[in-house]
Amino acid sequence: MSEVYAVRRERVRERCAAGGGAAALVSRPANVRYLAGAAPLGAVLLVGQGEDVLLCGRPPSDQHGEGRPDEALRMRLLSEPGADPAVAAAGLAAGQGAESLAVEEHHLTVARHRAIGSVAPRLRLVDLGGAVEQLRFIKDEEEISCLRIAAEIADQALGELLESILVGRTERHLALELERRLVDHGADGPAFATSVGTGPNSGRSGHRPSDRRVEEGDFLSVCLGAAYRGYRCEIGRTFVIGTSPADWQIELYDLVFAAQRAGREALVPGAACRDVDRAARHVMDSAGYTDGLGPVTGHGVGLEIDEDPQLAPAAMGKLDACVPVTVEPGVHLPGKGGVRIDDTLVVRPEADGGPELLTITTKELLAL
Amino acid sequence: MSEVYAVRRERVRERCAAGGGAAALVSRPANVRYLAGAAPLGAVLLVGQGEDVLLCGRPPSDQHGEGRPDEALRMRLLSEPGADPAVAAAGLAAGQGAESLAVEEHHLTVARHRAIGSVAPRLRLVDLGGAVEQLRFIKDEEEISCLRIAAEIADQALGELLESILVGRTERHLALELERRLVDHGADGPAFATSVGTGPNSGRSGHRPSDRRVEEGDFLSVCLGAAYRGYRCEIGRTFVIGTSPADWQIELYDLVFAAQRAGREALVPGAACRDVDRAARHVMDSAGYTDGLGPVTGHGVGLEIDEDPQLAPAAMGKLDACVPVTVEPGVHLPGKGGVRIDDTLVVRPEADGGPELLTITTKELLAL
Known part of the structure; x- marks a missing residue:
């Protein structure tokens, strides 16, 4: 099953990589689940140039119905209460050397978009649009x-x-x-x-x-x-x-x-x-x-x-x-x-x- | 009861009006309900310079639990399927002669914010922040x-x-x-x-x-x-x-x-x-x-x-x-x-x- 998720993420990566140096930040819960196997509350997925990372504000629960995160995926648990996983993901992408970050503008709020912009000012924020929804079709x-x-x-x-x-x-x-x-x-x-x-x-x-x-x-x-x-x-x-x-x-x-x-x-x-x-x-x-x-x-x-x-x-x-x-x-x-x-x-x-x-x-x- | 809502909206208006020529667009459902008495699915509230308007994509339901809209409030039902009430509200604000529109950046998505900007390009979009949440405290x-x-x-x-x-x-x-x-x-x-x-x-x-x-x-x-x-x-x-x-x-x-x-x-x-x-x-x-x-x-x-x-x-x-x-x-x-x-x-x-x-x-x- 794990392979399915990796293949899906690869397709997202291909879309972003056309321009070079690009990473994608997936925040819409159903899209996160589609690509990562689970979507713990508030979690986001960074589809990076190299490694993909699932960032969560709380540990994923193994309880019925929530799904299990793909084991091939690195997970990062944010310890600081109230920290926005999307902001942390942007910092990570910048650290990985990404030049641009494609975000889901139809899901991300203006305030979160701004916070991402200020934590990683050199990262060009572009729109991922409905790319993951299209894969899900x-x-x-x-x-x-x-x-x-x-x-x-x-x-x-x-x-x-x-x-x-x-x-x-x-x-x-x-x-x-x-x-x-x-x-x-x-x-x-x-x-x-x-x-x-x-x-x-x-x-x-x-x-x-x-x-x-x-x-x-x-x-x-x-x-x-x-x-x-x-x-x-x-x-x-x-x-x-x-x-x-x-x-x-x-x-x-x-x-x-x-x-x-x-x-x-x-x-x-x-x-x-x-x-x-x-x-x-x-x-x-x-x-x-x-x-x-x-x-x-x-x-x-x-x-x-x-x-x-x-x-x-x-x-x-x-x-x-x-x-x-x-x-x-x-x-x-x-x-x-x-x-x-x-x-x-x-x-x-x-x-x-x-x-x-x-x-x-x-x-x-x-x-x- | 109706008066309560009018007083609350007046307080929002006062906050915006400090600059002059300002209107506010409230989109967060709990905030809409607080100011309008009800929050039909997807509805937004325009707190205008003159009249306030509740804009809905579907008629409010009088069923238990949803709340009844304040009767003193004008309601506008959008007939076009899929139309975004927030975009319609921005058009209305521009038509009322507002110079700026305060939006809830912590709730509105980047895509909706952009759509509002393009329907009313002369309207300066500013951040209402947590003003309504503060009133609700x-x-x-x-x-x-x-x-x-x-x-x-x-x-x-x-x-x-x-x-x-x-x-x-x-x-x-x-x-x-x-x-x-x-x-x-x-x-x-x-x-x-x-x-x-x-x-x-x-x-x-x-x-x-x-x-x-x-x-x-x-x-x-x-x-x-x-x-x-x-x-x-x-x-x-x-x-x-x-x-x-x-x-x-x-x-x-x-x-x-x-x-x-x-x-x-x-x-x-x-x-x-x-x-x-x-x-x-x-x-x-x-x-x-x-x-x-x-x-x-x-x-x-x-x-x-x-x-x-x-x-x-x-x-x-x-x-x-x-x-x-x-x-x-x-x-x-x-x-x-x-x-x-x-x-x-x-x-x-x-x-x-x-x-x-x-x-x-x-x-x-x-x-x-």
Whole structure:
């Protein structure tokens, strides 16, 4: 496993070294973890001309979920409380003879950038931009297998909830129970705050669970995900509570299901991200729900729950094989509720059977 | 309540206006909430020469815990997906005729700072520094009453746990149960990730709950807190599992208790923060646990769980009346475990009875 990290760091080094005499300072936690195997709180990674160093303010914890630092990596623990590892890294780079240091300007604050500049005034600070995020875009099979396990865990937690009595329980309780079950099944923790919406709250994107109780006749929409070895997946389903759904519920569900299927089917290597979005959006538009969808119909997942690509009308870029994304259209009718269906899939060539569905809980409209 | 926010914003305006023609852009979420009553995800606050504006990427949610924006405040919702409210705010400030814009350089990234500079090239960008954090340092009675309720909730959740059977349950389960109870008792949510440590994990600061099960003879240390209307408290206790503690456990507990009491008793308006730290640390040192304590023995709490002041050997600054802080010394013996005792208190003058203890769960060594 250690070799994987060294190869990744080598690719960062190649990008920087084009100009000569360059080092890179990686501070965004998910990027640090991608290159170093772990990201202890506040740690930064110096990708130097010679040696790479992980600088931490506190010792890395070997506890479940945090990851273990690559053993081939030198680690430096800062003893002075409050010392900024990024500033120490810049001093180290200057000491190694680097002429320039590429920093993540989209992550580093102005104040830290200034502190780095003053500790190493001869070091030219340049922008590393999204170089590490670009490396993270396409996942290797090791990463995909972590996502696959994360998805299995989420499926299990959701499946168990469906077997329990739901009427009369609050959104908060259901969300907490789901999170407990995720951990029971081996997740590091929830991938994001679990969302449970009932009745008029159902179908709302990012709904925070409230004290509303599940009632007969409600739509119940649930969105959850597990983190496993740092990798995060997402699943969303909508159910109906009681003996049988009302006509408007069936119609709305079928519509969102059709939109979600259209989005899933558009996931092919080389497809433009905006075309995947359009495929799902077109189904909704045709049925008159022009403003029904939110700004995105899906997004990449990996070490962060929301990463590139975005599936949105103005998105640039194309999909590629081995890129995991969510497809999650939804519609919410104010005062009435709505439907959201969300899967995590991996883009695969047609020759390999097309997109690989990681979250396999049924998408039939279940009456619970 | 609305007036409180207007008064706070007025104080920010006064700081900026010293130079004339100045506006301020507040981006740090806790600072936005302090000045605007709510901080919807990604929102920023423009404190202008004339009108103040809250700029959001999505509509504020009226759901429990997020806070409601001050009704006296103009709100602007950005319709373009992905638009940065900070950039829009800078454009607005320039349009209002501001000559300079004070930004939070300790929060804003280099990339956002640059984007602001390019949208409003005539606007001189200066540093607002920790001006809002300084205003937040001393709490008003409304804020303290939120902290008091948060502490009550944490006390209740902890009290209920103590009545249940503990042996055989994992750290993870106990932590999840505590978090469920916090929510049951009306918390917005946990103030931070609940820490439960048993046996060799007990007494470790910030320990992440593992799958270790509680055993007879263990120390069990628990650290939790509730968020209530955005305000966060903290309580930590250590218990012994079984019929009676071992001698080494009693000795270690008494020592940490004495250190914690010394810290609490040093909380008087005007005391130097480092002296409070020293009071607690001195007790440990005298008993030979020179390196037993972590880098801080306590910290401020409020809209964030870890804010100014820091109670640490090199801390600058003094306490004041109405400043809430934690006092939380602990010691951990590798392989054996340890003790941590943590309270949230409000500094009060002696004439008012001295420090007000918010977390009132007993600090006797309970054998459970």
